[in-house]
Amino acid sequence: MKVLTVCPYCGTGCGLNVLVENNRIVGVEADSSHPVSGGELCIKGYFGYKHLEDSRRLTTPLIKKNGKFVPTSWDEALGFIAQRLTDIKQQSGPDAFALFASARATNEENYVAQKFARAVIGTNNIDHCARL
Amino acid sequence: MTLGGGAMTNTIPEISQYSDVVFIIGSNTGECHPLIAKHVIQAQSRGAKLIVADPRMTDMANKADIWLRLPVGHNITLLNGLMHVIIKEKLYKAEFIQEHADGFDDLTRAVEDYTPAYVEDLTGISQQDLIAAARLYAGAGAAVILYCMGVTQFTYGTGTVASVSNLAVITGNLGRPGTGVCPLRGQNNVQGACDMGGLPNVFPGYLSVTDEKHRARFEKAWNTQLPPKPGLRIPEVADAVHQGKVKALYVFGENPVMSDPDNNHFIHALQELELLVVQDIFLTETARLAHVVLPAAGWAEKEGSFSNTERRVQRVRKAIEPPGNAKTDWWIFCALAQKMGAKGFEYQNTQEIWDELRQVVPEKWGGMTYARLDQVRGLNWPCPNEEHAGTPILYVGGKFTTPTGKANLKAVLFHPTGVAEDKIKEFKNPIVGKIAELPDREYAFTLTTGRRGYHYHTGTMTRKSLPLNQVGPEQMVEVNPQDAAVLEIEDGDYVKLTTRRGNIAVKVWVTDRVPEKTVFTTFHFWEANVNELTVKDTDPLSVIPEYKVAAVKIEKISLAEAKALYLEKAQKYRVELEQEVVAEMQKGWRV
Numbered sequence: 189m190k191v192l193t194v195c196p197y198c199g200t201g202c203g204l205n206v207l208v209e210n211n212r213i214v215g216v217e218a219d220s221s222h223p224v225s226g227g228e229l230c231i232k233g234y235f236g237y238k239h240l241e242d243s244r245r246l247t248t249p250l251i252k253k254n255g256k257f258v259p260t261s262w263d264e265a266l267g268f269i270a271q272r273l274t275d276i277k278q279q280s281g282p283d284a285f286a287l288f289a290s291a292r293a294t295n296e297e298n299y300v301a302q303k304f305a306r307a308v309i310g311t312n313n314i315d316h317c318a319r320l
Numbered sequence: 321m322t323l324g325g326g327a328m329t330n331t332i333p334e335i336s337q338y339s340d341v342v343f344i345i346g347s348n349t350g351e352c353h354p355l356i357a358k359h360v361i362q363a364q365s366r367g368a369k370l371i372v373a374d375p376r377m378t379d380m381a382n383k384a385d386i387w388l389r390l391p392v393g394h395n396i397t398l399l400n401g402l403m404h405v406i407i408k409e410k411l412y413k414a415e416f417i418q419e420h421a422d423g424f425d426d427l428t429r430a431v432e433d434y435t436p437a438y439v440e441d442l443t444g445i446s447q448q449d450l451i452a453a454a455r456l457y458a459g460a461g462a463a464v465i466l467y468c469m470g471v472t473q474f475t476y477g478t479g480t481v482a483s484v485s486n487l488a489v490i491t492g493n494l495g496r497p498g499t500g501v502c503p504l505r506g507q508n509n510v511q512g513a514c515d516m517g518g519l520p521n522v523f524p525g526y527l528s529v530t531d532e533k534h535r536a537r538f539e540k541a542w543n544t545q546l547p548p549k550p551g552l553r554i555p556e557v558a559d560a561v562h563q564g565k566v567k568a569l570y571v572f573g574e575n576p577v578m579s580d581p582d583n584n585h586f587i588h589a590l591q592e593l594e595l596l597v598v599q600d601i602f603l604t605e606t607a608r609l610a611h612v613v614l615p616a617a618g619w620a621e622k623e624g625s626f627s628n629t630e631r632r633v634q635r636v637r638k639a640i641e642p643p644g645n646a647k648t649d650w651w652i653f654c655a656l657a658q659k660m661g662a663k664g665f666e667y668q669n670t671q672e673i674w675d676e677l678r679q680v681v682p683e684k685w686g687g688m689t690y691a692r693l694d695q696v697r698g699l700n701w702p703c704p705n706e707e708h709a710g711t712p713i714l715y716v717g718g719k720f721t722t723p724t725g726k727a728n729l730k731a732v733l734f735h736p737t738g739v740a741e742d743k744i745k746e747f748k749n750p751i752v753g754k755i756a757e758l759p760d761r762e763y764a765f766t767l768t769t770g771r772r773g774y775h776y777h778t779g780t781m782t783r784k785s786l787p788l789n790q791v792g793p794e795q796m797v798e799v800n801p802q803d804a805a806v807l808e809i810e811d812g813d814y815v816k817l818t819t820r821r822g823n824i825a826v827k828v829w830v831t832d833r834v835p836e837k838t839v840f841t842t843f844h845f846w847e848a849n850v851n852e853l854t855v856k857d858t859d860p861l862s863v864i865p866e867y868k869v870a871a872v873k874i875e876k877i878s879l880a881e882a883k884a885l886y887l888e889k890a891q892k893y894r895v896e897l898e899q900e901v902v903a904e905m906q907k908g909w910r911v
Binding site for chain 2: 189191192193194195196197198199200201202203206208211212213219221222223224225228229230231232235236237238239240241242243244245246247248249250251252257258259262265266267268269270272273274276280282283284285286287288289290291292293294295296297298299300301302303304306307308310311312313314315316317
């Protein structure tokens with residue numbers, strides 16, 4: 189299976205096809221119709237996908253208990269964060285919260301993240317590493 | 321500020337098709353944007369000329385017709401010098417300036433002192449090269465300027481950006497194919513993160529949070545009250561934590577422990593937080609300090625869109641399932657919002673999120689349906705309706721998006737040790753620059769920073785992609801051969817780099833790529849992260865830190881000493897924790 193998508197590295201936004209077999213990426217081909225990259229990619233585009241199947245990927249939420257990370261369920265992790273955020277907002281106000289958004293995540297994810305900070309917490313303390 | 325927007329004015333394919341002159345300043349395009357460099361090289365083979373301003377002998381400097389090897393930090397000196405020549409020789413476009421710009425008199429006076437002789441004196445760039453570059457750029461039918469962090473990462477970066485746009489405006493190099501001012505965005509979706517309102521002062525579409533009318537638009541769409549006060553910018557957050565103002569921090573898809581300047585200061589701030597949540601694909605250096613870590617889906621494991629440096633919105637598609645219980649970032653935020661009892665986060669897929677954006681900010685994205693994006697290789701915003709073809713070129717016909725509709729030419733003044741008060745007073749609101757930390761007797765070298773072609777930022781992804789780590793296995797510091805001879809250092813030796821903030825051990829690469837008294841290294845490796853050394857002084861307007869200049873001391877050390885320093889860093893970044901947590905995760909939930 190071939191899936192047409194966009195390279196995840198720099199801001200050039202080169203087009204590429206991800207080659208998939210049995211839910212594994214087995215290679216990357218340049219998208220020959222792309223107006224910017226036109227059938228070529230750099231070394232990061234061709235080989236930079238390998239990290240996705242690295243054995244060190246995070247596979248479950250973790251909560252630090254007595255200084256040690258303990259695997260947990262989504263329900264418990266999100267419940268814990270929701271409670272702590274509600275308490276901190278009540279005690280110190282919405283501006284006691286800050287969110288670093290991501291220049292690596294999608295438009296849709298950034299839209300939802302800033303909506304969360306502004307509409308749910310009630311703060312404009314949201315920034316990302318455009319400056320860094 | 322000067323033109324009305326902060327994005328690339330033109331598109332990349334125009335470079336190879338239409339540009340007669342390409343001027344690259346503060347961008348290592350060959351290594352950091354290789355497929356943009358390809359368009360520059362194609363333009364050259366069509367007969368276009370290339371001017372490169374860079375202290376380092378980058379790949380593009382090597383290919384340049386004129387390479388202006390300025391010392392680190394002197395961009396404004398050079399740009400003012402170029403404009404001095406252009407104005408003196410009357411190479412500017414008087415009619416374009418008359419109709420489409422304000423402030424030409426102020427600019428003319430500001431660059432008056434920057435004669436070729438003065439510029440040569442300050443930078444070592446020959447008068448002949450400066451004049452030739454000015455004539456070449458101003459004489460082009462269509463000239464484009466490409467710039468990157470080598471322009472912005474100074475305490476006077478905003479001034480340099482204003483200078484770049486001054487130069488384009490006075491030569492009429494805007495609003496036509498192959499012209500323009502093009503900031504090359506470093507990350508795949510840094511344009512999109514800005515566009516989507518991932519900034520403390522604006523909603524999606526760059527609509528100011530302080531403007532009642534814009535706030536009302538989002539309050540209606542989101543059915544809630546919204547705060548009118550602009551928020552904190554990243555470099556301000558650490559101080560706010562130390563002052564007890566910020567108590568909870570949520571970080572996703574970023575690794576600020578590695579990427580923030582003077583990172584010891586930042587790490588201490590994180591340790592004081594009551595709640596640190598980190599959402600990422602790996603247990604990054606930042607995640608190791610968190611109270612809660614959430615596993616995110618990677619780039620090929622989700623649907624959505626990225627916006628590239630040309631404002632081109634392109635579809636990202638899911639190819640494989642995320643591992644274990646990892647979830648997409650949008651799912652996590654929606655689930656958390658719902659846990660907190662919020663409404664308006666019931667999206668079933670990314671298309672529903674995108675369609676909400678299209679409805680709220682139709683002037684920029686209204687016409688970009690997923691169906692349309694699926695048929696083409698992206699569309700450039702603004703694209704207000706479904707009949708609109710998108711906008712590859714901004715400011716066509718000299719129509720700028722400033723309140724007056726005209727470009728603002730700004731007076732920009734610079735001297736490494738500061739500009740005299742009397743001089744500053746001669747101008748209305750000038751931008752003034754000086755270098756935050758100059759070399760002295762103890763810290764005798766200039767340290768400058770950047771990236772390498774094989775690696776990406778803090779190495780979270782590239783160092784775990786084997787072929788890339790094989791070609792770029794370790795940190796190196798570039799040292800000029802003259803300096804290496806004086807310091808009695810050879811290629812492959814180890815040195816300790818020390819600034820007023822910290823120290824790291826690095827392997828030496830003796831090379832002409834850097835000028836004398838200047839060394840270069842990167843922030844890809846925790847073993848020797850240059851951001852333990854960088855200064856945290858920032859530009860007062862953009863709050864971008866001065867990553868590109870610090871004063872540094874170099875001392876040769878033994879392999880044993882280098883190893884001892886590596887072990888110290890392994891402890892600092894809690895490197896062993898990653899393997900421990902991987903083992904825990906494999907055992908499954910125990911809560």
